[in-house]
Amino acid sequence: MAACNFLRNSQTTLVFNGRMKRLTLALAAALFTVGVVPGLASAQEIQVGNTTTALVAPTCPQEATVKLTQAACTIVLAKTTAYQTLSDSGADPTLITTPGVIDSFTLGISGLVIQGATLSADVATLNGLWGGAPSAQLTVLRPVANANGPRWAVAAQSPVIPLLTYLGGVVEFPLIAPLPVVKGELLAITVPTWAPILTIGLSTTDFSYAQSHTQVLTGTGTAQTSSCNTTATATPLAQVTLGEQALYTCEFPGTRVEYTALEVTAPSVSTSSRVHHHRTRHASKHHASKH
Numbered sequence: 001m002a003a004c005n006f007l008r009n010s011q012t013t014l015v016f017n018g019r020m021k022r023l024t025l026a027l028a029a030a031l032f033t034v035g036v037v038p039g040l041a042s043a044q045e046i047q048v049g050n051t052t053t054a055l056v057a058p059t060c061p062q063e064a065t066v067k068l069t070q071a072a073c074t075i076v077l078a079k080t081t082a083y084q085t086l087s088d089s090g091a092d093p094t095l096i097t098t099p100g101v102i103d104s105f106t107l108g109i110s111g112l113v114i115q116g117a118t119l120s121a122d123v124a125t126l127n128g129l130w131g132g133a134p135s136a137q138l139t140v141l142r143p144v145a146n147a148n149g150p151r152w153a154v155a156a157q158s159p160v161i162p163l164l165t166y167l168g169g170v171v172e173f174p175l176i177a178p179l180p181v182v183k184g185e186l187l188a189i190t191v192p193t194w195a196p197i198l199t200i201g202l203s204t205t206d207f208s209y210a211q212s213h214t215q216v217l218t219g220t221g222t223a224q225t226s227s228c229n230t231t232a233t234a235t236p237l238a239q240v241t242l243g244e245q246a247l248y249t250c251e252f253p254g255t256r257v258e259y260t261a262l263e264v265t266a267p268s269v270s271t272s273s274r275v276h277h278h279r280t281r282h283a284s285k286h287h288a289s290k291h
Contacts, residue, residue: 039116042266045103048096048187049260051088052181055108055170058199058258075110078130079236081246082257083188086208094187100265102187103179105138105158108258110196111168123164130194134163138261139190139239140179149249150210154239155185163195169202170258181263190238197258204253212237212246228252 060073062130112122137160141152144251156179181187189197197207215229228250239246 002074017022032127043100044265046098046263046265048102048263049084049087049094051090051093051255053088055106055258055260056199057108057168057170058110058196060200074200075233076126076130076194076196077189077191077198077257078194079238081141081188081190081212081237081239082209083141083186083248084207084209084252084259085258086206086253089206092186094259094261096181096183096185096187096263098263098265099180099182101180102138102158102175103178103262103264104172104174105187106170106172106261107136107163107166107189107195107197108170108199109134109163109166109168112196119155120132122141124193132193134167134195135160135191135193136163136195136197137161137190138175138179138259139188139193140181141239142188143184144245146247149214149247151245151247152186152188152212153245154202154242156180157190157240157242160192161233165195178264186250187259187261188239189257190240191235192238192240199256199258200254202254202256207256208251208253209255209257210248210251212239212248213250214247 058075060075084093085091102278123133138158139154140156142155144151144153158173158175158179160172189195191197199207211228
């Protein structure tokens, strides 16, 4: 792929599908339906995943812009599900600590401004590599007991959002149907095709993310290689099915997935409500599998 220089635009906030909504009657109804909130008085809004470092549209590191190859600027996440494990030294920034619903999510999306080629040519190359136009969706993961590393199952997902018209911005996507979440679940980003949403070259002790990829080591000593460095072209790793499980033993230090989500919390949710919440989603999964 042609050498590239990704513009940074942290000042632009765009909105998908109209103005940003907050705690509307529809959201209140969604909260009540899943038994998450007995009354609206206790509900609060929090930005899940928000840390000291603000979201940005990713760029290539300055030292890489003179002569850059696709391999040197790995800001594209492709055919995988990923969550932030470390952000500004804080572990698991998108872990849900209070039950509620996810009302929207925000992505920092690179502008993909190209040196020596047109934007359309570069997008066409990426479309060909990863099976379609850029897209992403928010995924709610629930933990699954496992002794061999973190295993997570898909509990809920937003619709897949086309990203092509939002390149170069920090974009907030309201959810028409808010996603219920409970304590202990985790918010991740699933990319069925590709999305330029990775900021690279950060401190390896402050930032890290994990992919839905099982690490397999081969060889010994300096010749040892890891399956984490292989591409997902032949075997897509994205978790796109309700209930689907994956190990997250491939971690990438020094990188940030540029996403946060707006949660409307309901601190007084009961244990019985949480059980009903999981049963409802699993019932939906089994019903869907019959068709």
